Amino acid sequence: MKTCIWCNKSTPHISFNKKAHIVPQSMGGTEICENVCDSCNHFFGANHDGVPPIELVFKETFNITRARLLGKSNIGKNKALSRFKSVYFNVDFVKNRIDVKPSFKLQTGFQSILCHQFKRSIYKIFLEENERVNGNSRDDKYDFIREFARFNIGDYPVLYYQSKVPFLLSSKDEPQKPNFYFQKKFVYLDDEHGFFDTYYLGHVFGFPIIRNWELVFDNYISQSLKQKERFYKRPISIKYLTDIDLTLSFMNA
Numbered sequence: 603m604k605t606c607i608w609c610n611k612s613t614p615h616i617s618f619n620k621k622a623h624i625v626p627q628s629m630g631g632t633e634i635c636e637n638v639c640d641s642c643n644h645f646f647g648a649n650h651d652g653v654p655p656i657e658l659v660f661k662e663t664f665n666i667t668r669a670r671l672l673g674k675s676n677i678g679k680n681k682a683l684s685r686f687k688s689v690y691f692n693v694d695f696v697k698n699r700i701d702v703k704p705s706f707k708l709q710t711g712f713q714s715i716l717c718h719q720f721k722r723s724i725y726k727i728f729l730e731e732n733e734r735v736n737g738n739s740r741d742d743k744y745d746f747i748r749e750f751a752r753f754n755i756g757d758y759p760v761l762y763y764q765s766k767v768p769f770l771l772s773s774k775d776e777p778q779k780p781n782f783y784f785q786k787k788f789v790y791l792d793d794e795h796g797f798f799d800t801y802y803l804g805h806v807f808g809f810p811i812i813r814n815w816e817l818v819f820d821n822y823i824s825q826s827l828k829q830k831e832r833f834y835k836r837p838i839s840i841k842y843l844t845d846i847d848l849t850l851s852f853m854n855a
């Protein structure tokens with residue numbers, strides 16, 4: 603019997619025929635979470651009442667950084683990225699300007715919706731990766747992540763650490779083969795501290811892994827800053843995707 607980490611339903615009532623990539627394949631994801639049912643897998647890639655799919659928002663966001671890192675010479679037919687195209691954004695890589703396309707700007711609250719979907723994508727990846735590595739994602743303590751990422755209940759923060767220095771990639775071919783890093787790079791990241799940090803394409807994000815995160819927030823921030831202050835600025839809780847330095851403007855300095 604197999605049980606889905608998102609809907610808690612089990613076989614034979616649900617099916618597990620499709621491979622559920624933790625990070626989308628087109629974004630370099632190779633790892634699979636075995637315990638995601640077909641219906642939940644489909645959910646993350648699908649449009650619901652005109653709200654952008656969680657997976658698409660993740661791809662759109664990081665494709666900007668990826669295109670920036672790859673540079674013009676690596677974008678084209680048979681290259682690392684076949685083309686740079688965005689559904690939601692106009693991107694000016696020379697001026698480091700990102701703007702939501704005018705047609706979307708007209709929709710009330712669109713920027714906030716995009717950011718909300720992006721935050722859900724980070725929690726979605728966390729719970730699936732945690733299941734793959736630790737096999738305990740069905741634990742009650744993660745119910746808030748299920749509620750938020752899968753059922754859109756509640757709102758939880760994603761903190762963004764902007765780099766201070768033009769030093770960021772963990773390997774030279776990272777833009778070609780990006781990898782979401784879940785290793786515990788920082789010693790204070792354990793269950794007791796209630797927060798987790800992850801690294802992707804030069805960006806560092808922190809997010810809570812306990813529901814009552816406000817209780818541990820100050821402690822997390824002070825410990826986190828102590829470790830990161832050389833390379834990262836004080837984090838911001840993102841409200842818009844444009845809060846993230848997606849074009850890596852500091853690289854031009």
Ligand SMILES: [Zn+2]
Pocket residue numbers: 606607608609610611616638639640641642643
């Ligand atoms: Zn499911």
